Amino acid sequence: MDVKIVDVALKAKVSPTTVSRVLNNNPLVKSKTREKVLRVIEELQYVPNAAAKNLRQQRTMTIGIIVPDVRVSYYTDLVKGIQTKAYAEKYKIVICDTNNDRVIESEYLKLLSDRSVDGMILVASMLTNSEVQEIVDRGYAVGVIGRSIQNSKVLNVHTDNVKSAKEAVNHLIEQGHRDIAFLSGYPNAMDSYDRLEGYIKALKEHEIPFNPSYVESGNFNETGGYEAMLRLWDKGLKFTAVFSANDEMALGVYRACKERGISIPRDLAVVGVDNDRVSQYLSPTLSTVNQPKFQMGFTLAEKLINRLNDEEIEQERVTVLESELIVRHSSVKA
Amino acid sequence: MDVKIVDVALKAKVSPTTVSRVLNNNPLVKSKTREKVLRVIEELQYVPNAAAKNLRQQRTMTIGIIVPDVRVSYYTDLVKGIQTKAYAEKYKIVICDTNNDRVIESEYLKLLSDRSVDGMILVASMLTNSEVQEIVDRGYAVGVIGRSIQNSKVLNVHTDNVKSAKEAVNHLIEQGHRDIAFLSGYPNAMDSYDRLEGYIKALKEHEIPFNPSYVESGNFNETGGYEAMLRLWDKGLKFTAVFSANDEMALGVYRACKERGISIPRDLAVVGVDNDRVSQYLSPTLSTVNQPKFQMGFTLAEKLINRLNDEEIEQERVTVLESELIVRHSSVKA
DNA sequence: AAAGTGGTTGAAAACGATTTCAGTCTATGT
DNA sequence: ACATAGACTGAAATCGTTTTCAACCACTTT
Numbered sequence: 030m031d032v033k034i035v036d037v038a039l040k041a042k043v044s045p046t047t048v049s050r051v052l053n054n055n056p057l058v059k060s061k062t063r064e065k066v067l068r069v070i071e072e073l074q075y076v077p078n079a080a081a082k083n084l085r086q087q088r089t090m091t092i093g094i095i096v097p098d099v100r101v102s103y104y105t106d107l108v109k110g111i112q113t114k115a116y117a118e119k120y121k122i123v124i125c126d127t128n129n130d131r132v133i134e135s136e137y138l139k140l141l142s143d144r145s146v147d148g149m150i151l152v153a154s155m156l157t158n159s160e161v162q163e164i165v166d167r168g169y170a171v172g173v174i175g176r177s178i179q180n181s182k183v184l185n186v187h188t189d190n191v192k193s194a195k196e197a198v199n200h201l202i203e204q205g206h207r208d209i210a211f212l213s214g215y216p217n218a219m220d221s222y223d224r225l226e227g228y229i230k231a232l233k234e235h236e237i238p239f240n241p242s243y244v245e246s247g248n249f250n251e252t253g254g255y256e257a258m259l260r261l262w263d264k265g266l267k268f269t270a271v272f273s274a275n276d277e278m279a280l281g282v283y284r285a286c287k288e289r290g291i292s293i294p295r296d297l298a299v300v301g302v303d304n305d306r307v308s309q310y311l312s313p314t315l316s317t318v319n320q321p322k323f324q325m326g327f328t329l330a331e332k333l334i335n336r337l338n339d340e341e342i343e344q345e346r347v348t349v350l351e352s353e354l355i356v357r358h359s360s361v362k363a
Numbered sequence: 364m365d366v367k368i369v370d371v372a373l374k375a376k377v378s379p380t381t382v383s384r385v386l387n388n389n390p391l392v393k394s395k396t397r398e399k400v401l402r403v404i405e406e407l408q409y410v411p412n413a414a415a416k417n418l419r420q421q422r423t424m425t426i427g428i429i430v431p432d433v434r435v436s437y438y439t440d441l442v443k444g445i446q447t448k449a450y451a452e453k454y455k456i457v458i459c460d461t462n463n464d465r466v467i468e469s470e471y472l473k474l475l476s477d478r479s480v481d482g483m484i485l486v487a488s489m490l491t492n493s494e495v496q497e498i499v500d501r502g503y504a505v506g507v508i509g510r511s512i513q514n515s516k517v518l519n520v521h522t523d524n525v526k527s528a529k530e531a532v533n534h535l536i537e538q539g540h541r542d543i544a545f546l547s548g549y550p551n552a553m554d555s556y557d558r559l560e561g562y563i564k565a566l567k568e569h570e571i572p573f574n575p576s577y578v579e580s581g582n583f584n585e586t587g588g589y590e591a592m593l594r595l596w597d598k599g600l601k602f603t604a605v606f607s608a609n610d611e612m613a614l615g616v617y618r619a620c621k622e623r624g625i626s627i628p629r630d631l632a633v634v635g636v637d638n639d640r641v642s643q644y645l646s647p648t649l650s651t652v653n654q655p656k657f658q659m660g661f662t663l664a665e666k667l668i669n670r671l672n673d674e675e676i677e678q679e680r681v682t683v684l685e686s687e688l689i690v691r692h693s694s695v696k697a
Numbered sequence: 698a699a700a701g702t703g704g705t706t707g708a709a710a711a712c713g714a715t716t717t718c719a720g721t722c723t724a725t726g727t
Numbered sequence: 728a729c730a731t732a733g734a735c736t737g738a739a740a741t742c743g744t745t746t747t748c749a750a751c752c753a754c755t756t757t
Binding site: 377378379380381384391392393396415417418419420421 | 734735736737738741742743744
């Protein structure tokens with residue numbers, strides 16, 4: 030149906046081999062032959078068939094990305110970074126949106142294990158270590174963001190969550206707060222854990238006792254943040270500030286405050302993490318810890334592609350990028 | 364390297380043909396044989412090679428999506444809809460982010476023309492009609508959102524932009540406004556044009572004369588909206604309301620108003636289009652015309668897949684979905 | 698004149714699945 | 728006992744490239 034390499038070869042009066050060489054810029058071809066072949070390719074509008082090429086070369090120039098939800102700006106910014114690097118290196122990306130469902134995530138992993146991608150990037154993955162390990166063993170290059178994998182070849186990019194959290198909480202303390210609540214994400218997510226650690230460290234450094242009842246889990250989403258706030262208040266706890274492990278949950282905090290007539294930042298100071306796109310548009314604007322999401326995606330893609338292009342290249346398995354506290358209006362009294 | 368179909372065949376003491384039949388649920392296989400084969404597949408952790416399968420079957424079960432920018436919530440919501448349907452039908456999707464660059468978009472089109480996808484969805488495409496036509500001629504199923512293609516087999520889903528705009532402007536008029544500015548998108552984008560038409564129609568119906576100097580283009584982005592507002596004011600025009608052809612530009616309107624100390628909605632009523640995720644979080648919350656973005660993506664994917672599965676199926680080439688005015692605080696005086 | 702050299706080309710095998718077509722086997726009816 | 732249909736299986740061709748290997752040609756060197 031489509032025009033194929035032998036059609037070009039026939040018309041150009043050369044062998045398919047030569048056409049292939051022209052396509053792949055093999056310098057062995059005499060320039061006159063090359064020109065002739067190129068002319069015919071143009072004439073016939075020939076495009077090489079990817080499946081045939083993939084089959085023969087045993088690679089697809091494609092990277093698979095598994096994300097929890099493509100609508101979340103945090104993930105999209107990562108994807109943008111990955112995509113930008115991938116495009117520059119002539120890689121394609123296939124996106125799998127798990128809808129925050131671990132079963133679907135597992136299915137996607139299987140779906141991608143058919144050599145239709147050369148490597149995979151797992152974002153905020155809920156897969157077990159052994160599931161990930163198996164993919165590595167099958168020879169896929171894999172990178173993760175938003176979790177840690179011990180003892181393997183898995184590439185990783187992240188920010189120093191302990192430090193980020195500490196900075197955020199320090200900032201609240203400097204604003205005069207002593208009673209600071211903490212909204213964590215999924216209890217077992219790496220990021221949650223580190224941010225909790227940073228929270229505790231900041232308190233310790235200022236000799237504020239750590240009280241576990243000030244900690245509530247909000248599952249990293251708006252509703253979770255909202256409900257967590259209600260729970261905190263229902264406990265009868267007094268606090269003047271809250272550190273939310275991400276901006277999404279902070280949205281829930283805003284909603285809860287609005288309902289209860291609590292003024293931010295007058296009655297309650299709020300700091301989030303991620304610098305979600307909406308944060309700057311909230312009233313008051315939300316103080317947050319910015320994550321260099323684009324850069325994280327870009328860097329991880331770079332490392333992954335390095336590995337794909339050259340197994341031998343010397344590079345760090347783990348990269349830590351800097352995050353940065355952005356002080357806006359939600360944490361500073363007028 | 365990987366285990367392949369003959370390995371399974373050998374171990375199960377059957378032919379590759381039979382293994383293939385088992386894989387593809389061909390009912391001809393005796394159930395005892397099937398079980399044996401399945402056991403070996405499980406034992407060997409065999410996964411069929413996609414490239415080989417694609418080559419033989421001449422299809423990839425993959426849909427390509429070309430979008431201007433994956434960070435924009437409008438596009439992401441579409442992608443989510445597409446992805447949801449695609450997943451249900453066992454299709455993969457590859458995403459191409461053109462970064463709003465028509466040259467890059469063209470390159471992506473070429474990149475996808477190698478039979479690595481069975482169909483393509485172009486979102487807010489800047490390609491020429493003939494470029495799109497060529498893809499159709501090559502036998503790809505193609506769908507578009509956010510532009511119109513005349514005279515071809517290209518699938519399309521959209522909302523009635525004329526009506527949406529008219530409703531939005533009617534709403535402003537009902538709130539007592541007579542002098543209403545209009546912020547258009549790209550001058551030559553279909554959507555811009557239709558929304559302008561709706562704006563004019565609404566004015567006409569209320570016997571308000573249409574004055575072209577009330578129209579400024581803002582290129583569909585925040586900065587464009589901001590600058591368009593400044594230009595309108597600089598002209599010395601008096602107006603008490605503005606209809607922005609999308610929410611993104613309305614963000615620019617908010618910024619401009621803040622800078623000039625103009626209060627929304629007291630001094631200026633604002634209505635946007637798209638129901639961007641941020642709109643509900645703005646202060647005041649932004650009135651807007653909601654587009655069923657998820658549904659649009661889902662529907663287009665459905666039609667595209669229908670076409671891929673069965674060339675003969677009877678279905679409309681163009682689907683129009685309903686949009687809906689959401690009145691929030693930016694357009695209603697307290 | 699024979700042998701070597703470097704530049705250029707092509708024939709054929711390979712990649713790993715599916716599909717066509719031709720069987721083989723079993724059971725059934727006569 | 729034989730023919731025959733139906734159930735099941737396998738050999739070989741096929742998809743469209745890339746890659747290996749051998750060969751060819753035109754020169755130069757000995």
